[in-house]
Structure formats: structure tokens, C-alpha cells
Amino acid sequence: MKDDQPRGHCLFASLCACASPRDSNNCCIVFCPRPPVSPIRQAPAAPTRHAAVPRKMDANIVVMGTESVGKSAITVRLLTRRFIGEYGDIESIYSHSLGRELTLNIWDSPYSEDLSVETSLFEKKVQWADGYVLVYSICDRASFNSVSRLIETIKSTKDYVGADKGPIAIVGNKRDLHHRRTVLSEEGRLLARNTDCHFYEVSAAEDYHSVRTVFHGLVDRMKDAKLTSKRPLGFRGIVRTMSAVFTRRRTDSF
Numbered sequence: 001m002k003d004d005q006p007r008g009h010c011l012f013a014s015l016c017a018c019a020s021p022r023d024s025n026n027c028c029i030v031f032c033p034r035p036p037v038s039p040i041r042q043a044p045a046a047p048t049r050h051a052a053v054p055r056k057m058d059a060n061i062v063v064m065g066t067e068s069v070g071k072s073a074i075t076v077r078l079l080t081r082r083f084i085g086e087y088g089d090i091e092s093i094y095s096h097s098l099g100r101e102l103t104l105n106i107w108d109s110p111y112s113e114d115l116s117v118e119t120s121l122f123e124k125k126v127q128w129a130d131g132y133v134l135v136y137s138i139c140d141r142a143s144f145n146s147v148s149r150l151i152e153t154i155k156s157t158k159d160y161v162g163a164d165k166g167p168i169a170i171v172g173n174k175r176d177l178h179h180r181r182t183v184l185s186e187e188g189r190l191l192a193r194n195t196d197c198h199f200y201e202v203s204a205a206e207d208y209h210s211v212r213t214v215f216h217g218l219v220d221r222m223k224d225a226k227l228t229s230k231r232p233l234g235f236r237g238i239v240r241t242m243s244a245v246f247t248r249r250r251t252d253s254f
Ligand SMILES: Nc1nc2c(ncn2[C@@H]2O[C@H](COP(=O)(O)OP(=O)(O)OP(=O)(O)O)[C@@H](O)[C@H]2O)c(=O)[nH]1
Pocket: 065, 066, 067, 068, 069, 070, 071, 072, 073, 074, 084, 085, 086, 087, 088, 089, 109, 110, 111, 173, 174, 175, 176, 177, 202, 203, 204, 205, 206
């Protein structure tokens, strides 16, 4: 797509940081209403008299963690294979095709200390999610501590479906900054063992494959759990939620 062309149906083209062209399947769906984002797990197969057409499944993953741990960097690395250094503070849900069978929806939300925003969004995230990527920075002890609290909060949320059906990956990011490390790998591993989660260390800055392993591992576990229907949240519901966040932010900045 040329730079001077209009960006498809994107409602917020000037804000949208999505690197995918508007007419591809991998698109930032908060801003572009075209790709389906229904949390319904299995789209009905088209009726056919011939051999069975594989059903496309949706897998929803929420990426959480405190400020600047690299949530957006990890998400963008997975989607584009690139590390661009600086990322906007934009609440986004990205849709990404994994082969013909699966669409991965990834909800990347900037950290907010505004508890009223966080609390109202948190339950929606848990309701929506099939799996979780909880990120901390290996150079930031407070971010690691906050992952423990996040796990407790997720597990105590009424819509949480349990570790088998809602797998959680604990991800220590910024492994390239090992000279500034304040959290040992062993601590991450131990936390994962004690909380029935899965542990990874990655560098969004330097390594695509470690990031890919996190998401693919999670998806494999979700497939194992045979995704079941959850209460639909609906695309409109999510867009409204996002709009509320943007409105609030814009107001707050004055
Ligand atoms: N060295 C290094 N820097 C990283 C890595 N991942 C992210 N960063 C940097 O860390 C900073 C924060 O990254 P973001 O991806 O914006 O972090 P975030 O968690 O999404 O931050 P919020 O949206 O503010 O909550 C940026 O300056 C990134 O360039 C990494 O693996 N290594």
C-alpha cells in the first residue's frame, strides 16, 4: 500500500500503529471494524457436500504487566517480526492468522494506575481471554512482584476458567539487558511452578523466536484444552470499552 493512499476502513487511521495493510487478515481490529472479532470459539463451517472444510478457531490472548516492561514490543515483535523501539500508548486488539485454522486475537493494553479504568476493564479481559501473557522486565523487581499479584487477581475473578482452560505464561522480558538483571530466572521458574503457570525469558529487542515460542506454546495448550464457548462479549462491546478509555485519556490530558 502506498503512503498516500487512504487506509481502508480504519476509523482512526492517524492513530493506528498497526503495521499491516488494511486489506490483510492481520490487522489492528480496534480501529478497523472489518475483521471479525467475535469471541465465539468456532466459526460454523460452510455447508458443503464434499470433504469437511476445516473450522477456523479464535484464540484470545491478553497481554498484561506494569509500565514499560515491553508488552507492546512483544506483541509487535510477534505480529511483524520487528522491534521498532518506541510504541504508542494505544489500547489495541490485534488479529493475526495462524495458518488456515486459527485466528489469534491479542489484546495489548498500556498499564494504567487509574484503578477505576483498570478494574472495569479487568473483568472484561478475563471474560474475553482464553490465555494470558503476563510480562515483567528482568531489570525491574517491582514489575515481577506485580505479576504475582496479577495471577492472584486473575484466578480470583469469577469468569476465570482454571489453569487448564485458561493457561497463563509468565514472561521475563529484556533478557538482552542481563547486566542490569535484578530478577533471577530461577525466581520466575519458581513462581510459575507454584502457580501452575508456564515460564519464559525473552528479548523482544533481539529475538523473534523466543517471543513466538511464548504465543505458540500458549495456543498449543489452548488447543489441548479444546476451547469451549464462553459468554460472548461482542465486538461492539469491546469498541465501546476502548472508546471509553480514549475519551478518558484525552480528557485527562487537558
Ligand atoms: N533492551 C530492551 N528494551 C526493550 C525490550 N522490550 C521493550 N523494550 C523497551 O522498553 C520500553 C517500553 O516498551 P513498551 O513495549 O512500550 O512497554 P509496555 O509494557 O507496552 O509499556 P506501556 O504501554 O507503557 O504499559 C521501550 O523503550 C522499548 O524499546 C527488550 O526486550 N529489550
